[in-house]
Amino acid sequence: MYIVTSAQMRELDRYTIQDIGIPALALMESAGKAIAEEIIRFCQNRRLEHSHDTNGKLTDNHVLSSRVRLDRMFELPNVDQEHWLILVGKGNNGGDGLVAARYLREAGLGVTIMYAESPHTLQGEAAIQRDAAAALGIPRLVYGVDQVDYESYTGILDALLGTGALGAPRAAYAEVIAAANDSGRPIVSADIPSGLNADTGEMYAPCIAARVTVCLAFLKRGLVQFPGAGAAGELVVRSIGIPADRCAGEQGICHLLTENVLRSRLHVDPTRRRDPNGHKGTYGHVLLAAGSYPMSGAGLLASRAALRAGSGLVTWALPGNVLPHMMGAAPEVMLAAAAAADWDAASAEQLLQLAASRDVLAVGPGLGRFVGDGRWIQRLWEDAACPLVVDADALNMLAAAGDFTSWKSRAADTVLTPHPGEMARLAGLSTQEVERDRMGLAISYASSHRVTLVLKGARTVIAAPDGSAYVNMTGHPGMATGGAGDVLTGIIAGLLAQGHSGIQAATFGVYLHGLAGDAAAAHRGHPSSLAAGDIIEAL
Ligand SMILES: NC(=O)C1=CN([C@@H]2O[C@H](COP(=O)(O)OP(=O)(O)OC[C@H]3O[C@@H](n4cnc5c(N)ncnc54)[C@H](O)[C@@H]3O)[C@@H](O)[C@H]2O)[C@@H](O)CC1
């Protein structure tokens, strides 16, 4: 599933209408019908829940004739008890709402249209829909002229603002959004919740809090990033006749990370079949530089995760003052002293020697900072010939070192795994600025710095150097727990060691990490009880 910006959506609309020749009115008809169908589905579910609540089993009303297969539109029992208020803005989003009003009326629901502005302001296709609704005699109100009792309706369709909206809702729109939210009635949004920035996920004040959002054609970035993802409620994407193949070659088009995308687009086999004739050398050797005196557990978690991700061998390089304490802590992991006492600048040489015969170098978890660490990370960056994963304190070293684009460029893949605070330091922004447009920032940073970037957080964004990006949906808030990031670094390193590319290892790693977190939470019984080690055990 593609994830687009409003500008990309406009271009796809233009292409479909002008180059392919499908009339705009036909697209609007599909959009409005899809929205009406989803409202009817919503009403059906509500009634089903209700009938389950009251007598524990389905009523006869739900049993349809076996001979006649009715359009879903006509399958709703007790429709006369439904009366929906259709909030209509003056653009094409409003036009979609007017089409939906016609179909809902056709299905027998009560509908009343409320225009946010004078209906005379509607133009083009939306004006045609306005006239059709009027010709059918659908009752209409106009904001500022007529009184509206929002609470007297069983539901509200929000067709005020779509992808053409700019900035915070103005004047009447803001007042209608606030009143709709205050009504407590379930709201279904057409395309995006009005008041949401479709590109960034920023919620303006006010913003519709939708129960369901019927997104048209393709997901919009703002719907899959928080806080917008929270405003959208249940997301349904409905196809309306805009050809998807056009997206395939587009630069900067993003994808929802699903198993199908992993297989077909990223050419990853999630089953990770192993060669029956393989040996431990077949599956790669991870070199991990991690841990320091008070934070040795980070290295332990990362190295164990690399093994569970399938790496044949893992060597954990750690400072001499920690190594004796880690003997036997993870018997499958080989230990190597990379510095006599604590980490020092000279340990870069030792690491490079070790890395020469390993398949990937991962640096950062629990490292801490030390004198000369800027030069240290630069040495590893410039001279490690194998793929490199940079996490945690090693990211802070990069940030402190300044413009690393002037360093000798790396031939092998580089994966950076910042959380929003580390991303802020890397990009010279505040954490709030990072959170305001996570996808936009991840995409521009990855392409300008020629790295694969994993911007962690709810709905982790993985951006590749070529401008493509993926949004992960696995995982849950219980994974916001100490050590979960170290586990992710270990997984990504383990996948790189097995020959996956930077973007393959980053996407598959993030996906697996979330999936394992979901399994571990199910096993624990509650997400809050999850600890990072549980993610490793669930891999
Ligand atoms: N061919 C197309 O372009 C299609 C568009 N579709 C629908 O059309 C939507 C996009 O339509 P439009 O581009 O007409 O734009 P919208 O309907 O999103 O709204 C833009 C209108 O609202 C006004 N406006 C903009 N920002 C505002 C603000 N902050 N406060 C108050 N008013 C504001 C503008 O004057 C403009 O007239 C999509 O979200 C989708 O619902 C669908 O009908 C499918 C086909």
Ligand SMILES: [K+]
């Ligand atoms: K809307």
